[in-house]
Amino acid sequence: EVQLVESGGAVVQPGGSLRLSCAASGFTFDDYAMHWVRQAPGKGLEWVSLISWDGGTTYYAASWKGRFTISRDNSKNSLYLQMNSLRPEDTALYYCAKEFYFGSGTYYTFDYWGQGTLVTVSS
Amino acid sequence: QSALTQPPSASGSPGQSVTISCTGTSSDVGGYNYVSWYQQHPGKAPKLMIYEVTKRPSGVPDRFSGSKSGNTASLTVSGLQAEDEADYYCSSYAGSNNSGVFGTGTKVTVL
Numbered sequence: 001e002v003q004l005v006e007s008g009g010a011v012v013q014p015g016g017s018l019r020l021s022c023a024a025s026g027f028t029f030d031d032y033a034m035h036w037v038r039q040a041p042g043k044g045l046e047w048v049s050l051i052s053w054d055g056g057t058t059y060y061a062a063s064w065k066g067r068f069t070i071s072r073d074n075s076k077n078s079l080y081l082q083m084n085s086l087r088p089e090d091t092a093l094y095y096c097a098k099e100f101y102f103g104s105g106t107y108y109t110f111d112y113w114g115q116g117t118l119v120t121v122s123s
Numbered sequence: 124q125s126a127l128t129q130p131p132s133a134s135g136s137p138g139q140s141v142t143i144s145c146t147g148t149s150s151d152v153g154g155y156n157y158v159s160w161y162q163q164h165p166g167k168a169p170k171l172m173i174y175e176v177t178k179r180p181s182g183v184p185d186r187f188s189g190s191k192s193g194n195t196a197s198l199t200v201s202g203l204q205a206e207d208e209a210d211y212y213c214s215s216y217a218g219s220n221n222s223g224v225f226g227t228g229t230k231v232t233v234l
Contacts, residue, residue, distance in 0.1 A: 044228040045169065045212050059221045100174060107157040107216045108223025111180065113168040
C-alpha cells in the first residue's frame with residue numbers, strides 16, 4: 001500500500017524558515033518524480049514544486065521560486081521542502097504527492113497524496 | 124500560470140448527472156492531453172478520478188467520465204450518489220512553463 005506521510009508543519013513568524021518532510025513507502029520511491037501541492041484554508045489546490053526521480057531536475061511555480069527548495073533523499077525514501085522568508089500568505093496545508101507516470105515522464109498527474117502538514121505563518 | 128476556470132458550484136438530485144467544466148488556454152488544457160480530475164471530501168486528501176482527459180484509475184466507478192474540446196475539459200458524474208458530494212478540481216500539464224496548474228474548484232452538491 002502506498003503511503004505518504006508529511007511532517008514538519010508548525011507555527012512560524014513572518015520571515016522565518018521551515019523544512020517539511022514526506023516519508024514514502026509502498027512503492028519504489030526512486031522510480032517516480034514527486035511534487036508538493038498546497039491548499040490555503042478554505043481555498044483551492046496550488047501546485048508548488050516538482051523534483052525528478054533522481055533529484056536532478058526541479059521546477060517551481062513562479063510564486064515560490066527563489067524562496068522554496070525541493071529536494072529528495074532516495075536512500076531514505078524521503079522528500080523535502082525547505083521554505084524560507086515565509087509570509088502570512090504561505091499559510092496552508094502542504095501535501096506531498098506522487099507523480100503518476102514512471103521514470104522521467106512527468107505530466108503533473110498526482111495518483112497518491114499524503115494527508116498534509118499545516119504551516120501557519122503568523123506573528 | 125493562471126488557475127484554470129471552473130464554476131464554483133454544481134448540483135443535481137440522486138440519479139441525475141452533473142457536468143463540470145474546466146477552461147484553460149492553448150498552453151495547458153488545449154495543448155496537451157494531460158488533464159486530470161480530483162475529488163476532495165472535507166478534511167481529506169484529494170483523490171485522482173480521471174487522468175489523460177478520459178481515463179479512469181482502477182477502482183474509480185464508471186459513473187465518472189471525462190472529455191475535452193479545445194481549451195475546455197469536462198467531468199461528468201452520472202447517476203449521482205450521496206457520496207459524490209465533494210469538491211472537484213481539474214489539473215493540467217503546462218509543458219512550456221514546466222509547471223502544472225489546478226482549476227479553481229467546484230463544489231458538487233447532491234440535492
